[in-house]
Amino acid sequence: MNPTIQDVARLANVSIATVSRVLNNQPGYSEKTKQKVLETIEELGYQPNAIARGLVNRKTSTIGVLFPSVSGLLSAEILHGIEAKAHQHGNSVIVCNTAENREKTIKYLQVLREKRVDGLIFVSEEVTEEYYELFRGMDIPVVLVSTQSYQYPLPYVKVDDRHAAYAATRHLIEEGHTKIGMIAGSPDDPIAGSPRIEGYRLAMREAGRSLEDSLVETCSSFQYNDGKSGFSSLMNRHPELTAIFAASDELAIGAISAAYKESIRIPDDVSIVGYDNLLLAEMSVPPLTTIAQPFGRMGERAVQMIIDLMNGEEAESTILPHELVIRDSVKRR
């Protein structure tokens, strides 16, 4: 069925070593035999067996990616970048959806180890000691995306959450708002939670604005429904607010939905800025002003780092720039 290097060698009247040489274009054969080999490869439709290669080279040209959720809008965009860059460098990517579940994650890590992937990309999730030990056992490059580890020396690529949140809040302030609330993630989340809250507070303090704790509504996730309920309870507590910074686009869209239900007009009554710039930010009504994270490039950069690491080079952790994307959900006061 699938012809092997043996078949090619036989038909071309050379040894498998020679075929292997032209395949990997190493020196050691005449132009004539090269042609002959190439012809019979063509004739047979021969394709090298990557599995056999992997066995001898101890290299699979495959990288594993662990996501907390594949169906999430956010993961999809990161995956896109990873996939593109990986294939561009001749690598394939195996996707794993951990669902933020310990057992699943461990299982996946085992599978990826058995499959001898050359590198690992770990997205949007905290690295526990258990995971870290597993990483070490695999002895391959690991890079973190949209997360980082304070305890373990793992390179990462992400944006500066604190700074980005500052920029979002700052925008609201510059547009003349003084009563600004925030719909945030959990303060216990050291990656996407507290830094964004700090960024908000920083901007507020700097502008001499009120810093009451009750101004920030903390949610247990960054999803739509939390935005919805978060908006209601926040506005209930602080009807005087004219602007809100939501720590994710989903949260922001949830807030917009809730506002719509309560006949609060966006942005006429209250302005909103989101965070992420997912595809859906642009589709929102009104289109959402938000902080863009360069998801695609984050994925690409992560792959580049993995590849550098595989080549024995250093790979510096990277902070990618965020960007304020102005659309129609903020009104000047």
Place this chain on the structure above:
Amino acid sequence: MNPTIQDVARLANVSIATVSRVLNNQPGYSEKTKQKVLETIEELGYQPNAIARGLVNRKTSTIGVLFPSVSGLLSAEILHGIEAKAHQHGNSVIVCNTAENREKTIKYLQVLREKRVDGLIFVSEEVTEEYYELFRGMDIPVVLVSTQSYQYPLPYVKVDDRHAAYAATRHLIEEGHTKIGMIAGSPDDPIAGSPRIEGYRLAMREAGRSLEDSLVETCSSFQYNDGKSGFSSLMNRHPELTAIFAASDELAIGAISAAYKESIRIPDDVSIVGYDNLLLAEMSVPPLTTIAQPFGRMGERAVQMIIDLMNGEEAESTILPHELVIRDSVKRR
């Protein structure tokens, strides 16, 4: 670094054959040696090398998935189902983003062939003769998702587009609308284009409604921007419309945006029903009434079919049921 079966054998004072036996729990050893082997496996932290296994078993437990776009909301949901089911059966999935590009697709097919994947899932794209020949050359199970082939005998899983579009239109009719337009894909698209148009026309004809061609606005894609422009030109041509069936949620959301800009109220002035039921349908303002495609289950089913096929069983093409999800974008007349 990574211990091999040799290391285990040596340390346990048995042959590699015996270790292999307990690993694959085949008969042929005493309970005592089994324990000893298991212990030393534990001790060494041995994990079998799937690459070596793949070489001898001619089976990689890996399936390749080809998408026209990974960042699309739709693909993400299908991928989720595929990933879950695949891992549940001990298979990994390699993702490939063809970007609907011939060269890329061919390149990916080659890579997947070299990597000796056990099966292929081909999503939302037309199967050309070239692709089909490549499939045949690989000699592995292939299943189509959200598409089908009239020329080649490839099993598929999808919904009945014609019927689903009929149901959407029918809903509008039952809600008392008589002037109903459609924002559609390309009539030349035999999968997601013409069948949905036909479903719409079927319902209209059945209800004795007008069937003018100008009532359906055809777009070159199913994306947001087309929905936006499509809505404007359709309403311009037919200001009397009170309802629109959009052939995708993105198209529908685009229409809603355009309506918002032109101060046309949804659903008070015109009702809209979408198609797909993406996550974003629920987040829309107003929440979108739409036809749900069971993307997750489609992915799962496809994997199940691949697995059945690998086991030499038959796999029937499957039409999964669609469902009308009623939210707030349709108003009774």
Place this chain on the structure above:
DNA sequence: TTGTAAGCGTTATCAT
């Protein structure tokens, strides 16, 4: 320039 042969880490077929 070319070929032989020893691995790579398994499984599977024989013997014993």
Place this chain on the structure above:
DNA sequence: ATGATAACGCTTACAA
């Protein structure tokens, strides 16, 4: 119940 050993399809010294 166990152990040699030949594959699996390739790469890479080492010979010639």
